[in-house]
Amino acid sequence: MTKIIAIANQKGGVGKTTTAINLAASLAVLEYKTLLIDADPQANSTTGNGFDLKNIQLSLYDCLVNDTRMEQVILETETPNLFLLPSHLDLVGAEIELINQPNREYILQKEIGELGSKFDFIIIDCSPSLGLITVNALSAANAVLIPVQCEYFALEGLGKLLNTIKIVQTRLNTCLAIEGILMTMYDGRLRLSNQVVEEIKNHFDSLVFNTIIHRNTKLGEAPSFGKPALLYDADSTGATNYLNLAKEILQKNDLTKIKNEEKILEPREDGSN
Numbered sequence: 001m002t003k004i005i006a007i008a009n010q011k012g013g014v015g016k017t018t019t020a021i022n023l024a025a026s027l028a029v030l031e032y033k034t035l036l037i038d039a040d041p042q043a044n045s046t047t048g049n050g051f052d053l054k055n056i057q058l059s060l061y062d063c064l065v066n067d068t069r070m071e072q073v074i075l076e077t078e079t080p081n082l083f084l085l086p087s088h089l090d091l092v093g094a095e096i097e098l099i100n101q102p103n104r105e106y107i108l109q110k111e112i113g114e115l116g117s118k119f120d121f122i123i124i125d126c127s128p129s130l131g132l133i134t135v136n137a138l139s140a141a142n143a144v145l146i147p148v149q150c151e152y153f154a155l156e157g158l159g160k161l162l163n164t165i166k167i168v169q170t171r172l173n174t175c176l177a178i179e180g181i182l183m184t185m186y187d188g189r190l191r192l193s194n195q196v197v198e199e200i201k202n203h204f205d206s207l208v209f210n211t212i213i214h215r216n217t218k219l220g221e222a223p224s225f226g227k228p229a230l231l232y233d234a235d236s237t238g239a240t241n242y243l244n245l246a247k248e249i250l251q252k253n254d255l256t257k258i259k260n261e262e263k264i265l266e267p268r269e270d271g272s273n
Contacts, residue, residue, distance in 0.1 A: 001117065002112075002115075002117055002118075002119050002120065002121070002122055003120065003121050003122070003142055003143070003253060003255075004112065004121075004122040004124065004140060004141045004142045004143070005023075005121065005122070005123050005124070005141060005142070005143050005144070005145050005179055005249075006124040006126055006134075006137040006138055006140070006141035006143070006144045006145070007019055007020045007023070007123065007124065007125055007126060007144075007145045007146075007147065008126040008134060008137065008138065008144050008145075008146060008161065009128065009146055009147055009148070009157070009158075009161060010128055010129055010130050010134075010157055010160065010161055011128065011149075011153075011156065011157045011158075011161075012128040013149065014147045014148060014149040014184060014185075015147045015149065015182075015184035015185055015213060016125065016126070016128065016147050017040065017042075017044045017045050017048065017125055018184070018213075018219055018223075019145070019147050019182060019184065019213070019242070019245075020036060020038075020045050020123055020124075020125035021036070021045055021048045021049065021125075021223070021228050022219070022228050022229050022230070022238070022239070022242035023123060023145075023242055023245055023246055023249075024036040024082055024121070024123040024228075025079050025082055025228030025229075025230050025231070025242070026228075026230060026239075026242045026243045026245065026246035027120070027121050027123075027246045027249075027250075028079050028080060028081035028082035029079065029080070029081070029230055029243070029246075030243075030246055030247070030250070031081060032081065032120040032121055032250075032255075033081050033083075033118070033119050033120045033121075034081060034082050034083070034119060034120065034121045034122070034123065035074065035083045035084070035085060035115075035118075035119045035121070035122045035123070036049070036077075036082065036083070036084050036085070036122075036123050036125065037060065037085045037122060037123070037124045037125065037137075038059075038060065038084065038085065038086055038087035038125050039060060039087065039091075039108075039124050039125055039126050039127060039133055039134070039136075039137050040087055040091075040125050040126065040127040040128075041087060041088075041089055041090075041091040041092040041127060042087075042127070043056075043059075043086065043087040043088060043089065043091075044125075044223065045084070045087065045125040046059075046084065046086040046087050046088075047223065047226065048222070048223040048226065048227075048228070049077045049078070049079075049082075049084050049226060049227075049228070050077070050078055050225075050226030050227060051075065051084070051086060051226070053088060053089070056086050056088055058072060058073040058086075059073065059085075059086045059087055059088035059090065059091065060073070060085055060086070060087050060088075060091060061087075061088055061090040061091045061093075061094050063085070063108075063111050064091075064094050064098060064107050064108065064111070064133075064136070065094055065097050065098065069111075069114065070085060070111050070112070070114065070115055071114075071115070073085055073086070078227070078231060079228060079230070079231060082228075083119070091133065094132075094133060095131050095132040095133060098132060099132070104132060104136075105132070105135050105136060105139050105172055106136070106139055106140075106172075107136055108133075108136035108137060108139070108140045109136070109139050109140035109173075112140050120255075124137045124140070124141060126138075130160075130161070130164050135168065135172070138164075138165065138168045138172070138173060138176060139168060139172045139173045139176075140173075141173070141176060142175060142176070142177065143176065143177045143178065143179035144165060144176060144177075144178055144179060145179045145180055145182060146158070146161065146178070146180070146181045146182065147182045147184045147213075148181055148182065148183055148184065148200060149184055149185045150183055150184065150185050150186045150187070150192075150193040150196045150197060150212075151185070151192070151193075151196065152192065152196070154196045154199075154200060155199070155200075155203075162178075165178065178207055179249065179252075180207055180208065180209045180249075180252075181200060181204055181207050181208045181209065182209050182211070182212075182213065182245065183196075183197050183200060183208065183209070183212045183213065184212075184213040185213065185214075185215045186212045186213060186214050186215060187214070187215045188214070197212065209245060209248055210248060211241060211244045211245040211248050212241070213238070213241045213242070213245070214237050214238070214241055216229075216236060216237050216238035216241070218232060218233045218236035218237070218238050218239070219236070219238035222238075229242065230242070230243070
């Protein structure tokens with residue numbers, strides 16, 4: 001059965017797209033066939049995997065609005081086992097065009113269902129809003145992963161998002177679970193970062209991933225080269241963090257065959273790359 005994870009947070013700048021790109025790449029590197037769906041009109045997951053939007057002829061917009069089959073739209077990426085369903089700026093208008101469609105919250109679920117079990121994982125990069133496209137993503141997913149930045153306003157909006165998830169669970173998708181809360185942009189030198197992590201863990205306990213994503217220059221540089229961190233610099237702290245996150249998700253879902261000594265990788269001591 002395909003595991004479908006929506007990565008969502010209506011607060012921008014929390015590392016949502018960075019997480020989508022690098023988690024998908026890490027699962028693919030661990031030999032799980034993975035599809036990354038870019039459900040954000042900004043299309044950063046598309047360009048972050050090396051695709052020029054000028055050359056994108058078909059996108060998620062066509063799947064949602066024109067009933068184009070996903071198989072016709074999916075692209076193969078440079079990362080082995082990783083495939084991309086690209087986005088485009090056209091997706092901005094999709095919510096208006098879908099507003100009068102019957103079962104409009106389930107269009108993405110229907111399209112994904114037609115793929116069958118061709119992928120082990122489907123990762124959906126949601127836009128930083130709680131509009132119809134994001135609701136479609138949550139309705140189609142088995143689980144939602146929530147990136148939260150290690151900064152002062154970390155809890156701002158998180159309650160609203162959790163409330164939206166509860167509404168989706170009740171009215172649209174009773175199978176939706178919270179995969180976990182992921183702390184991002186962590187800087188161990190700052191007392192504030194440690195305080196935010198402690199506060200989030202006190203509030204949400206077991207929902208918080210053990211893996212923490214450190215603030216990392218290589219993660220910021222990689223998208224400008226159209227590569228996930230693992231392809232840009234496989235030894236970087238960012239690449240290591242996301243590989244550990246992928247392994248933690250595999251362990252959580254009883255999917256891993258990784259030996260105990262290989263389960264957690266240690267980032268480089270300087271933590272700067």
